[in-house]
Amino acid sequence: MKQEFNFKNELSGKIALVTGGTKGAGKAIAERLLKAGATVVITARNEPEEENSNLYFIPADLSRPEGTQKVVEGVLLKFGRLDILVNNLGASETPGGGFAALTDEDWETGIKTNLLAPVRLDRGFLPQMIEQENGVIIHIASIQGRLPLHESTLPYAAAKAGLINYSKGLSKEVSSKGVRVLTVSPGWIMTGSATRMMERIAESSNITVEQATQSVMDALGGIPIGRPAQPEDIAEFVGFLVSPRAGYLTGTEYIIDGGTIPTI
Missing domain, CATH: 1.10.1220 (Arc Repressor Mutant)
Structure with a gap:
């Protein structure tokens, strides 16, 4: 029997943004935060697979600076602040064939989507989080940051490794100012x-x-x-990390891979 957790209303009054929130793990995370009482904004290039009137959708291409700016301005204009930012967006569209098959464009696309998009969103929302001395930023990375697959996803893996490093550095800067920063690195979902x-x-x-x-x-x-993993496995853990129950946690990477990575 599936265990049910009593998390209703623990995020009541909070404004949350989940990128890549229309499908997969992002959709599950958005629904989990909604169940906990948060007002949830989702963003992606394409419309949600299933319409949910309880989620506020902003269409945007976050691989482009104007896309991230659109989301930052849209959230702050409508809600006045952001309390929880879940940088879930991640994508790899590079061809197989190893390093020789990868062009500069492949590398640039992977870095823009998987590293620069969260960096730009953090930069857009952090001043307001620091001003209110409260906020949580979650970076969804990947075990490929530690276990790269060279055949087809090397730019993605390298960008996620950069995201893990950046996330740790950012936590050192802003945790003392009231903003917790954490990384979640899933395996295969x-x-x-x-x-x-x-x-x-x-x-x-x-x-x-x-x-x-x-x-x-x-x-x-x-x-x-x-x-x-099932998308709900990731969503449940993210729901805990952004909650007051995880108030002492910051600067840490959490691996959710069912034991895939063979080393400590």
Whole structure:
């Protein structure tokens, strides 16, 4: 039986922003914060997969400076402040083939989306958080920051490693001013797109979806807990980190990978 946690209203009165909040882990995080009583803003390039009138949506391309500026101005104009910023956006669209297949554009795109977007949003919202002496910033990185996959996602992995380093440095600067900064690094998450990918692998290889999933886990070196993460696994932990119950936590990276990374 799934355990239920009594977190209702613990974020009542808080304004939260979740980037990449229309699907996958971002959608689950936004819904988790909403259930805890927060007013939640989500942003992405595309409309939400499922409309939720309780979530305030701002369409924006955060890989571009004007996109982040649009979101900062939109949130502050409508709500006057931001209390919780979850930099969840992450994407890798680079081709396979290793380093030789990657162009300058591939590298620049990966860095703009996965590193510069959160840096710009932090810079936009931090002055107001520092002024109110209260705020929480969560950076969603990846275990690829420690365990890069060179075949196809090297720019993504490098950008996420940079995000982890930046997040630690930022926490040193702003924690004494009332703003907590934390990093969450998930492993493989079984999002809707991941599920569809397993279905395609299964069909093309004439195997079951379960066998396709196991083959990917094997390629990662195994997941000791025996399954990929569900978006709700990430959302539940983020919900704790942004809550008053985690008020002493800052400057730390938390790995949620079911034991994938083989080292300490």
